[in-house]
Amino acid sequence: IRISLDLKDVFKTQLRAILRASAYGDIRIMYPMIISVDEFMAANAILQECKEELRRDNIPFNDSIQTGIMIETPAAVLCAEDLAKVVDFFSIGTNDLTQYLLAVDRGNQKIARLYNSFHPAVLRAIRTVIQAGHKYDKMVGMCGEFASDEKAVPILLGMGLNEFSMAASEIASTRYQIRHLNYEHCQALADEICKKSTIAEVREMLEKQ
Known part of the structure; x- marks a missing residue:
């Protein structure tokens, strides 16, 4: 997760792909190596950015996709x-x-x-x-x-x-x-x-x- 948060563009590419796939099946997102609430919230904040970008582009996804650790x-x-x-x-x-x-x-x-x-x-x-x-x-x-x-x-x-x-x-x-x-x-x-x-x-x- 540290690498993902440091390399935000790479992380967003991965999250956008998962979100796009979530329109076609039951998918959850699990963040690895979390050590704090701060890290989880930071990852979810980037996920929210990805959701907003997909909405602007009218790309379907599961808005209620679950996130865990x-x-x-x-x-x-x-x-x-x-x-x-x-x-x-x-x-x-x-x-x-x-x-x-x-x-x-x-x-x-x-x-x-x-x-x-x-x-x-x-x-x-x-x-x-x-x-x-x-x-x-x-x-x-x-x-x-x-x-x-x-x-x-x-x-x-x-x-x-x-x-x-x-x-x-x-x-x-x-x-x-x-x-x-x-x-x-x-x-x-x-x-x-x-x-x-x-x-x-x-x-x-x-x-x-």
Whole structure:
């Protein structure tokens, strides 16, 4: 998003294209790497400029197109309630969120072993975002490998995650799994998991399920 805000002309070209496409189907706009309400509002201000330009040119678009953000920075987690007041939806990007929360560069083989989305800090951050979104009636989705992890699915479902995004090859098995889960049990599991202090304790509890 920083590059987009700096290169406004390039950003506007992208936004205008998305708006024009929105006249033909259900499209939403999601801004990446947002760290503050200010950034989100700045992006939406440019989007508004694009809308006004298209109106002047009599080009059709969906004026009520939804705009949301990818939650993938610690700052976004800590400001989740503030952001939930102004966005239309959240999507949690677990790959980058895990990397930044744990200060682990996935490309550095010396510390890659420390990258783990079952870390209590990551799980609690995910819960925080979901709770913040639901407090203001906003849909919360997730994209990233964690959304299709069979051990994670019951936890995420119990936390109230609304949308699981994943590779097409993972959809059938994850859908099957969700259909055979008990929601109340998943809620209790998520509550207990978030009380654990170590990854080992989290995995131990999951092995018992």
